[in-house]
Amino acid sequence: MKQLSGLFIYPIKSLGGISLTSAKVTDRGLEHDRRWMLVDQNNRFISQRELPQMALCKPALLPDSLQVTYQPTGETLLIPYQPQTNEFAGVTVWDDTCRGQFVNTGADAWFSRILGIDCRLVYMPDDSLRPVDPKYADADKITSFSDAYPFLIIGQASMDDLSNRTSEVIPINRFRPNLVFTGGDAFLEDEMAHFVINNIHFYGVKLCARCPIPGINQETALRVKEPLKALNGYRRKNNKVWMGQNLVHEGLGVLTVGDVIEVLEVKEAAVFD
Template sequence: MLQITELYIYPIKSMGGIRLNEAMVTDRGLQYDRRWMLIDDNNRFISQRECSQMALLKTAINDSYLVVTNNVTNTSINIPLTTRSKGFIQVTIWDDSCVSVLMRDEINAWFTKALGISVRLVYMPDDSQRLVEEKYAKHNDITSFSDAFPFLLIGQSSLDDLNTRLDNAVQIDRFRPNIVFSGAAPYCEDTIDSFTINNINFNGAKLCARCNMITINQNDSTSAKEPTKTLARYRRRDNKIYFGQNLIHNGSGKISVGDELHLISTHTDQRFIIA
């Protein structure tokens, strides 16, 4: 039986995630997942790829606020979940552009001081619709400020297999999944085509090509060659390294740790099978 073992959201793109026991599936992914994002002076997104210190900013959510804590200075800031803003702004994520809400000056100043670079925080309102790439979409699917898709699925056995090949094991937070599952062979997620959780439909869109973020230790923001070096030996195709499956979905509702993934179909498409 395939079963959810961990659920994660990352409220601010590229900052610390939150492990949940249950989560609400919305039109663009899990509730609060990547609904906020830091941008530079050119209104372009910023991630750990350029600023690894973002790993040291951890997030939590209570009834009223998104709470961000700087693990270096042990200082925090409360960001209202009901957004009050300076106005709207057009922002860029990779090749996409969408309308966002710009946060207040005092919030932007806190992040600028924490990271030592000029940044501003933006929020994606409900009426801002960022479409998934057309060739992967099925129902005019949308996503938040994620890199490209509303969900990332990783099998626990895939991480376990990787760690048998490493001198020093890595944690799942390197890979920033939304759903982690058990009950299958390593890399089973590569060939998952469709499944349901609590009558919500999920479809595999494409394997997730990994960038340098997986080399960043999420506890201290240091980086090394692993696990990229090891993954390159057996998870490489066309000069890209793959780990995990991006998903799109149809439906909404609650999913929880312990819920079953009801597998509907798999595929044997060689484009998605890594030897």
């Protein structure tokens, strides 16, 4: 039996994640997931790819605000769930530009000081509709400030397989999934074309090509060789390494750790170099 074993959100793109026991599914993914983002002076997103120390900023959900703690110093910042400005701009994530709302000058100053770069914090309002890549999913599917899709799923068996190949336990936070499950063989998620959790339908649209972030220790912000070195040996294709599958969905509701996953359709497994 396949069951949800982990639920994760990353409220501010490329900062730390939050592990949840239950989460609401919205039109663009899990509630609060990547609804905030840091941008540079050109309103383009910044990430751990350029600033690994972003990993040391850990968020927490409070009743009326998002709290971010910078682990090395213990400094905290409270971010209201509703932005405090009426300032909007087109902000860029990869090749997409969508509408973002600046949060407040205090947050801008705090992150600029902590990260050592001039940056601003933006929020994606409900009326900002960013479509997923139409090459892989229907045009009516939307996402937040994620790289491309509203969900990423990885099987625990896949993580165990990877850890066995590296002789160390690779933490799941290196891969930043939203959904983790138990049951089935390693990399079963590659073949999951259509599945249902708690009456919400999910569709596997594209395997996830991994950037350098899995090679950043999320507790120290140091760059390390594993697990990318191991993945390069058996999950490589077209000069990229692949881990996890991107998803789109139909339906709203709540997901809870322990929910049963019913696979309705599978597709051919990927072949790697």
